[in-house]
Amino acid sequence: MRVGIRRELEARSFDQTLVRWILRFAGNPNISVRLWNGDEFQIADGNPVACMEIHDRGVLFELMRSPSIGFGECYSQGRIEIDGNFRAFMVELTAGVTKRRRRSHYGPKLRSLIHAARVNSLALSRHNVHHHYDLGNDFYKLWLDDRMVYTCAYFEDSEKTLEEAQVSKLDHVCRKLQLQPGQKVVEAGCGWGALAMHMAEHYGVDVIAYNNSHEQVRYARERAAAAGLERQVTFVEDDYRTISERCDVFVSVGMLEHVGLANYRTLGALIDRCLAPDGIGLIHSIGRSHPAPPDKWILKRIFPGGHVPSLGEMAAIFEPYQFTVLDIENLRPHYAKTCAAWLENYDRVADRVVDMYDETFARMWRLYLAGSSAAFETGTMQLYQVVFAPQDNNSLPMTRAHQYPGSH
Amino acid sequence: MRVGIRRELEARSFDQTLVRWILRFAGNPNISVRLWNGDEFQIADGNPVACMEIHDRGVLFELMRSPSIGFGECYSQGRIEIDGNFRAFMVELTAGVTKRRRRSHYGPKLRSLIHAARVNSLALSRHNVHHHYDLGNDFYKLWLDDRMVYTCAYFEDSEKTLEEAQVSKLDHVCRKLQLQPGQKVVEAGCGWGALAMHMAEHYGVDVIAYNNSHEQVRYARERAAAAGLERQVTFVEDDYRTISERCDVFVSVGMLEHVGLANYRTLGALIDRCLAPDGIGLIHSIGRSHPAPPDKWILKRIFPGGHVPSLGEMAAIFEPYQFTVLDIENLRPHYAKTCAAWLENYDRVADRVVDMYDETFARMWRLYLAGSSAAFETGTMQLYQVVFAPQDNNSLPMTRAHQYPGSH
Numbered sequence: 001m002r003v004g005i006r007r008e009l010e011a012r013s014f015d016q017t018l019v020r021w022i023l024r025f026a027g028n029p030n031i032s033v034r035l036w037n038g039d040e041f042q043i044a045d046g047n048p049v050a051c052m053e054i055h056d057r058g059v060l061f062e063l064m065r066s067p068s069i070g071f072g073e074c075y076s077q078g079r080i081e082i083d084g085n086f087r088a089f090m091v092e093l094t095a096g097v098t099k100r101r102r103r104s105h106y107g108p109k110l111r112s113l114i115h116a117a118r119v120n121s122l123a124l125s126r127h128n129v130h131h132h133y134d135l136g137n138d139f140y141k142l143w144l145d146d147r148m149v150y151t152c153a154y155f156e157d158s159e160k161t162l163e164e165a166q167v168s169k170l171d172h173v174c175r176k177l178q179l180q181p182g183q184k185v186v187e188a189g190c191g192w193g194a195l196a197m198h199m200a201e202h203y204g205v206d207v208i209a210y211n212n213s214h215e216q217v218r219y220a221r222e223r224a225a226a227a228g229l230e231r232q233v234t235f236v237e238d239d240y241r242t243i244s245e246r247c248d249v250f251v252s253v254g255m256l257e258h259v260g261l262a263n264y265r266t267l268g269a270l271i272d273r274c275l276a277p278d279g280i281g282l283i284h285s286i287g288r289s290h291p292a293p294p295d296k297w298i299l300k301r302i303f304p305g306g307h308v309p310s311l312g313e314m315a316a317i318f319e320p321y322q323f324t325v326l327d328i329e330n331l332r333p334h335y336a337k338t339c340a341a342w343l344e345n346y347d348r349v350a351d352r353v354v355d356m357y358d359e360t361f362a363r364m365w366r367l368y369l370a371g372s373s374a375a376f377e378t379g380t381m382q383l384y385q386v387v388f389a390p391q392d393n394n395s396l397p398m399t400r401a402h403q404y405p406g407s408h
Numbered sequence: 409m410r411v412g413i414r415r416e417l418e419a420r421s422f423d424q425t426l427v428r429w430i431l432r433f434a435g436n437p438n439i440s441v442r443l444w445n446g447d448e449f450q451i452a453d454g455n456p457v458a459c460m461e462i463h464d465r466g467v468l469f470e471l472m473r474s475p476s477i478g479f480g481e482c483y484s485q486g487r488i489e490i491d492g493n494f495r496a497f498m499v500e501l502t503a504g505v506t507k508r509r510r511r512s513h514y515g516p517k518l519r520s521l522i523h524a525a526r527v528n529s530l531a532l533s534r535h536n537v538h539h540h541y542d543l544g545n546d547f548y549k550l551w552l553d554d555r556m557v558y559t560c561a562y563f564e565d566s567e568k569t570l571e572e573a574q575v576s577k578l579d580h581v582c583r584k585l586q587l588q589p590g591q592k593v594v595e596a597g598c599g600w601g602a603l604a605m606h607m608a609e610h611y612g613v614d615v616i617a618y619n620n621s622h623e624q625v626r627y628a629r630e631r632a633a634a635a636g637l638e639r640q641v642t643f644v645e646d647d648y649r650t651i652s653e654r655c656d657v658f659v660s661v662g663m664l665e666h667v668g669l670a671n672y673r674t675l676g677a678l679i680d681r682c683l684a685p686d687g688i689g690l691i692h693s694i695g696r697s698h699p700a701p702p703d704k705w706i707l708k709r710i711f712p713g714g715h716v717p718s719l720g721e722m723a724a725i726f727e728p729y730q731f732t733v734l735d736i737e738n739l740r741p742h743y744a745k746t747c748a749a750w751l752e753n754y755d756r757v758a759d760r761v762v763d764m765y766d767e768t769f770a771r772m773w774r775l776y777l778a779g780s781s782a783a784f785e786t787g788t789m790q791l792y793q794v795v796f797a798p799q800d801n802n803s804l805p806m807t808r809a810h811q812y813p814g815s816h
Contacts, residue, residue: 095800105727154807155806156807312719315718315719315723316720318697319718324787324790325697325736325738328735328736329808332732333802379799391697391788393787394785399564399812400812404808
């Protein structure tokens with residue numbers, strides 16, 4: 001070994017050797033690297049996907065200290081730059097890291113458990129939600145669809161635009177829940193209210209929708225009033241844990257990621273209290289194929305308090321209350337497309353984001369969107385839609401054909 | 409309390425009081441009871457579903473010692489008789505027991521874990537499989553469909569007969585797997601070979617199918633030869649753990665129930681070794697909404713070595729190998745209908761079963777079929793079809809519309 005290392009040091013600069021070590025840790029992605037001194041080289045054989053420019057030697061030490069935080073911080077600060085297709089670069093990088101980690105199980109599982117021990121209190125949850133969702137509605141308006149749906153879209157066919165695919169998602173969720181006019185729906189974590197309003201307007205149900213974010217609730221109320229839906233839709237600015245209404249349908253799209261593993265039983269108990277014996281529920285959440293702690297940089301900069309569960313971990317919501325899981329669909333490729341569409345929109349308005357915040361913030365969010373798309377593309381992240389019901393609810397349809405209108 | 413008990417004893421016979429205690433443990437089902445001395449009474453208000461005749465006092469002690477084994481043994485021996493619709497009686501009884509247990513979680517979970525510690529060795533597995541499946545093909549021919557499919561059927565519409573619904577199930581599985589001509593399929597636990605032959609004949613794939621049961625494999629080979637499918641379908645009489653072939657598709661319908669929790673990682677590792685990177689798999693298994701040990705009587709008389717997992721427990725197959733779960737469908741109501749159809753067939757040939765075996769055996773199987781139908785009807789048991797793939801397989805369709813031909 002010593003001889004090998006010495007030979008490597010002789011043949012290349014010390015800096016190049018450090019880069020190679022770092023990239024070996026990242027599974028030898030097929031990229032090239034350009035250093036601050038103009039040195040350019042590539043690691044894997046073949047045509048590199050893109051070139052990673054490293055602007056100062058300090059970056060190498062940041063990457064060695066913590067690859068995830070190091071890359072996130074240095075990219076945000078402009079000390080790393082990607083020459084070429086940024087999303088393709090992130091896919092290549094993520095695929096490499098994921099493959100490298102493929103054989104470990106107990107380590108990530110244990111770290112996931114340790115991470116899970118941290119409980120999101122009511123106050124902390126409000127703080128965390130504020131961090132992400134109260135950035136200002138104007139910011140999200142820049143790059144989301146018109147309805148402001150900030151969750152995975154459903155590209156029923158590949159021709160759909162993001163706008164259309166978000167409506168398809170809303171309808172896909174409603175069809176899975178088999179909404180009937182007059183039913184009472186509780187929504188936990190309603191974002192800017194798009195699903196609540198869609199359910200009320202197109203399926204004739206009454207909705208009580210909870211959200212901790214002041215900015216989002218204010219916006220949702222304005223929109224519901226403008227659409228004349230104030231009677232059918234009530235937006236409550238409060239934590240999901242304060243939900244007490246009885247309902248026929250429980251739905252939560254994109255909230256579980258913020259709940260934290262330690263609160264899954266609390267969530268299950270809440271649904272158990274609220275849901276009618278012949279009721280039905282749906283939880284839509286980012287997930288993983290196996291337990292693992294959150295990405296450190298995402299946790300630090302984007303989603304404090306977040307946890308992305310495996311299906312085995314999600315069982316803690318349903319199994320203690322003997323909910324029957326009726327249907328799980330994995331929409332992973334749809335979220336890769338959704339994030340790619342967001343990134344495209346975002347790149348078009350990047351200058352305005354810099355004006356609203358600053359360069360570092362703008363780059364941070366660009367990395368987050370590209371990285372998320374890459375994570376779904378490579379299977380590092382999944383998107384689960386779980387439909388469930390009380391164990392002895394026999395009023396449900398025999399097949400899922402109703403989810404695919406036009407069939408039979 | 410003492411005064412209450414004394415008053416009860418005064419008002420009723422000691423035997424009646426025992427019965428009431430036993431039935432309170434069973435969640436006060438809406439049935440009436442007739443004792444050996446002609447005493448008849450009912451527990452719950454309303455029109456009883458059926459009458460349970462208890463033919464001797466010893467039955468009461470058997471029921472108190474172990475409700476599940478006591479009921480199973482006494483019914484098999486004819487010491488308990490049901491006057492009225494047997495299946496409806498079993499549904500009422502099972503619903504009561506299930507409701508009574510509803511609030512406990514850690515107890516059943518712990519007992520499930522303890523049960524799981526018992527590993528099914530190769531020799532033990534062969535013994536267990538022999539116990540159930542080598543009863544003789546003639547026995548199963550009496551009450552299964554023509555294809556001898558001994559797993560949950562798929563009643564796409566309620567008009568389907570059992571025969572038709574079994575074909576629908578085979579096609580539903582094949583559509584979920586998106587079989588392509590020329591693909592290589594490994595089947596673990598193939599019963600009498602119906603799925604293997606259906607896949608080969610109608611989807612043009614090559615199948616290697618494993619089964620530990622000598623009787624079943626012999627029969628499957630004969631049928632494949634008669635159908636001219638010997639080249640496409642190979643039946644191997646061996647344990648699933650000896651599978652070593654590489655394949656595009658892995659499928660296992662109704663075997664997991666016999667694998668035992670302690671072997672789930674072994675099964676996952678096996679699939680990981682066999683399945684191509686762009687492959688796909690399906691596991692179809694009876695399940696539960698929450699972890700619990702098997703029913704004691706079923707374990708003793710019907711399925712030695714069996715374990716019926718919750719989805720959380722099934723995660724042990726997929727998560728260590730980072731398989732992505734793509735799709736889970738719960739076919740619980742279909743299995744209630746399937747078992748009811750089997751019971752109907754069985755009751756028509758009960759005399760012949762008595763001739764082949766004896767009265768006790770015939771009653772034992774009647775109880776097993778009626779009890780299974782009741783377990784699915786009441787949500788005590790579930791039927792999960794889990795479709796999975798290697799984490800980074802991006803060659804899969806975006807939606808599940810292909811499972812519902814005629815849609816879009």
